[in-house]
Amino acid sequence: MKKYKWGILAPGKMSAKFANGLKVLPNAELYAVGSRSIERARKFALDHGFKKSYGTYEELAADPEVDVIYIASPHSFHFEHTMLCLRNGKAVICEKAFGINSREVETMINEAEKRGIFLMEALWPPFQPFYKKASEILESGILGEVKHLHGYFSFIPPFDPADRKFNVSLGGGSLLDIGIYPVIDALTFLGIPDDIRAVALFSETGSEESVSAVFRYNNRCLASVYSSFSTNVGIGCDILCRNGNMTVSRGRDMNQRVILSLQGREKQEYVFTPEALGYHWEAEEVMKCLNENKLESSIVPHAFSINLIRTLDRIRQSAGIHFPQDN
Ligand SMILES: NC(=O)c1ccc[n+]([C@@H]2O[C@H](COP(=O)([O-])OP(=O)(O)OC[C@H]3O[C@@H](n4cnc5c(N)ncnc54)[C@H](OP(=O)(O)O)[C@@H]3O)[C@@H](O)[C@H]2O)c1
The missing domain is CATH 3.30.360.10 (Dihydrodipicolinate Reductase; domain 2)
Known part of the structure; x- marks a missing residue:
């Protein structure tokens, strides 16, 4: 079973819940955290058992070991942070709202498709x-x-x-x-x-x-x-x-x-x-799609995020x- 090295971008309240979800998945390695502050990254890494901490999102995205990044910054940064991760070749699961408007979301999806990289909006209900x-x-x-x-x-x-x-x-x-x-x-x-x-x-x-x-x-x-x-x-x-x-x-x-x-x-x-408030199923789906070389999830397809x-x-x-x- 391939183990995926997860990165967390923006360690706020939601990232803590998502990290708890990762902990119940045997094929998820809690690997790295990127924050705007190295102190916050280190604290989150220590609290949740991640190996590496970065004081910028750019360093997290550039880490060649990271397979997939979970983004939980405020909605207004989802576009910028998703584009950053995609340009660094990382698979991405990004919190709702996926972007501020459809122009942002369509650009993110086009970028992922153009680069052949997996991208999914982190929508909780469809997995419950x-x-x-x-x-x-x-x-x-x-x-x-x-x-x-x-x-x-x-x-x-x-x-x-x-x-x-x-x-x-x-x-x-x-x-x-x-x-x-x-x-x-x-x-x-x-x-x-x-x-x-x-x-x-x-x-x-x-x-x-x-x-x-x-x-x-x-x-x-x-x-x-x-x-x-x-x-x-x-x-x-x-x-x-x-x-x-x-x-x-x-x-x-x-x-x-x-x-x-x-x-x-x-x-x-x-x-x-459900255990872990049901957040682990989103991460499980991401890794299943990566195992199958899929670029989008059939549970939260790009078309649903656009609609x-x-x-x-x-x-x-x-x-x-x-x-x-x-x-
Ligand atoms: N799926 C769900 O059930 C669910 C539930 C709650 C929230 N969410 C989503 O998750 C995202 C984050 O929500 P949250 O409640 O976790 O928010 P939060 O606790 O405020 O955390 C957001 C994090 O984003 C980073 N950040 C980057 N730029 C920022 C800025 N200019 N101002 C404030 N923070 C900034 C901060 O981390 P650093 O500064 O340390 O990098 C901060 O800790 C939102 O898009 C929200 O819709 C989803």
């Missing part, structure tokens, strides 16, 4: 058992025609104008941070919307604080997508159908749930509790949400 269960139930037809999807993700972070969640130049706002999840739900369970209308509220830094979007599908189906940093609803979606409803959610206990309510029948609940960022662009356009990188 609750998502697979929900798709299975919908495909079985038991719920009948899908008429409406209501997807939501909100929590209240402490307000800090410098934080990536509120700083517009870092891609701040709820949409790219958490609103992306109900959008993934709608794309996965219903497909690409035919029409989108959205409105947003803004924080005192000018970053979007809450956004509500309605999707219309030509097959007489609607979706409403809500994200916010000013309420505490958690994450999930309700799928309303002719013969009943289904709730697909991750609870505050981190357990994944699918609740099926069919008319005239007792509710059925499916609960899943996702284009949908996010359409929501932003409708709601008047702008980033400096759009100019």
Whole structure:
């Protein structure tokens, strides 16, 4: 079994969760960490058992031993950091949102394809058992025609104008941070919307604080997508159908749930509790693809990432949400 040497670029909160995922994979070697600060790189390496630490991202990308790099900088740097790693010949898995806008994402994907290098957006839901269960139930037809999807993700972070969640130049706002999840739900369970209308509220830094979007599908189906940093609803979606409803959610206990309510029948609940919060499956898929010399994953194909960022662009356009990188 080939062992892959992993590099972590930008050792923040999400990188710690991803590193915990790598620890449960026997073919993953926790090899190197690159930070803007050598002290932070060394601390992360020590905390998680990585061998090497670098005080710049460039040094990490240039290390000839590194096979694959996980990128978890703020969204506004995903383009720059992915391009850096690709130009150094490294396979890349980069956090959502993959880029700030579709221009960035399409350029990243073209670069990877041109160079023949593996690239994948780090999307958590498609790998999770609750998502697979929900798709299975919908495909079985038991719920009948899908008429409406209501997807939501909100929590209240402490307000800090410098934080990536509120700083517009870092891609701040709820949409790219958490609103992306109900959008993934709608794309996965219903497909690409035919029409989108959205409105947003803004924080005192000018970053979007809450956004509500309605999707219309030509097959007489609607979706409403809500994200916010000013309420505490958690994450999930309700799928309303002719013969009943289904709730697909991750609870505050981190357990994944699918609740099926069919008319005239007792509710059925499916609960899943994956190890490492289910993050290891993304890394496992990357290494499987590398073993098979694949340039993209069939679970998160490039086409899905393009559809996702284009949908996010359409929501932003409708709601008047702008980033400096759009100019
Ligand atoms: N898939 C998921 O479930 C999930 C969950 C949470 C977050 N995420 C994604 O992961 C990414 C990182 O989120 P996070 O919560 O880990 O953020 P975070 O804790 O703030 O970490 C981001 C890291 O990026 C680096 N960085 C580079 N330039 C920066 C700048 N100008 N300002 C601030 N940090 C900068 C910093 O590391 P150094 O300075 O040490 O290099 C920092 O630790 C985001 O794109 C987010 O959407 C995904």
